[in-house]
Amino acid sequence: MAWDDFRLVKAVADSRSLTGAADALGVNHSTxxxxxxxxxxxxxTPLFERHRAGYGMTPAGEEMVALAERMERDVLEFSRKLAGQTLTPSGEVRVTTNDTMLLYLLRPVFVSFRAQYPDIRLDVVISNAALNLSKRDADIAVRPTDNPPETLVGRRVASLQWALYGRRSEFGDAVGHAGLDPATLYQRPWVSLGDQFSHFKVARYVRDHVDPERIVLKVNTVLGLTEAVEDGIGLGHLPCFIADQRPDLVRLSPINPDFAPGVWLLTHPDLRASPRIRAFLDCAAAELVKLRPALEGERPFRREPALA
Known part of the structure; x- marks a missing residue:
């Protein structure tokens, strides 16, 4: 049955006459x-009993009119919400990211998001593997990548810049100074990302320039890599937004833009119109743009020639 059928029956019930219903609906009596x-x-089954006093409802008519009234209330409530912009997103949003992004980047995003959308619950999944958003393993992925999957949609909010770092106790504060001979640095112990990160340009750089015997430690997390450099195990390339917060680390080279993957907010095309997904993407993008200077390593230091 169409909604117009319910409207007509309710109009007859309200006016108790065909003429009154016709006036209310803007049609003629015969219609x-x-x-x-x-x-x-x-x-x-009959919906009304016809008698001199007008049209009285049968039990079936009463049921249909009751349903019509509920439908009318729901439509009116929805219209009011739209008019008053009170259609608040709610439900759960499942976000996947890695441990580094969570600890150093997304905490302020989550704080801001919860303050703006208290009716949305966050389920955060930490994984270095790309979860399948098509199968709803997650709703949104926050990832550093050069090549986001073609099956996903999203936005690039910043570049994740890397540079070479070592212990301040070994190199002092003369960041990137001319005395750092690349050939000498290549003879030192190095740490690097594990083979599962071979698609990262910074990992390929170390593999192509440093003798394998000099790579004394490989690790599959950026946090582990950072700790290894800070502990003096070896030199290593690190994201600037992490390493620059560590007072025991010092930058030994200028930023190499070729190493920088994009920081992406990604979701499945079928989900992007969801109010709660849209709310998180917009909030996260706004917050991450504020952090762009740190992500892109914009802090004063002498830009000497990079390692060859």
């Missing part, structure tokens, strides 16, 4: 009479 007869025929 109401014909359509009411068609509705009763389809239902196989």
């Amino acid at each position: 109401v009479f014909r359509r009411l007869g068609e509705i009763e025929k389809r239902l196989g």
Whole structure:
């Protein structure tokens, strides 16, 4: 049955006459009479009893009018919400990211998001593997990548810049100074990302320039890599937004833009119109743009020639 059928039956019930219903609906008397007869025929039962005082509802008519009133209330409530912009996103959003992004980047994002959208719950999944957003393993992925999957949509909010770092106790504060001979640095112990990160340009750089015997430690997390450099195990390339917060580390080279993957907010095309997904993407993008200077390593230091 169509919504117009319910409206017609309710109009007859409200006015107790075909003429009153016709006036309310903006149609003529014969149209109401014909359509009411068609509705009763389809239902196989009368909806009204005709008598001198007007049209009185049968039990079936009362049921239909009650349903029509509920439908009308729901439509009106929805219209009010839209008019008053009170359609608040709610539910759960599942976000996948890695441990580094969570600890150093997304905490202020989550704080801001929860303050703006208290009716949305966050389920954060920490993984260095790319979860399948098509299968709803997660709703949103926050990832550093050069090549986001073609099956996903999203936005690049910043570049994640890397540079070479070592212990301040060994190199002092003369960041990137001319005395750092690349050939000498290549003879030192190095730490690097594990083979599962071979698609990162910074990992390929170490593999191509440093003798394998000099790479004394490989690790599959950026946090582990950072700790290894800070502990003096070896030199290593690190994201500037992490390493620059560590007072025991010093930058030994200028930023190499070729190493920088993008920081992406990604979701499945079928989810991007969801109010709660849209709310998180917009909030996260706004917060991450504020952190762009740190992500892109914009802090004063002498830009000497990079390692060859």
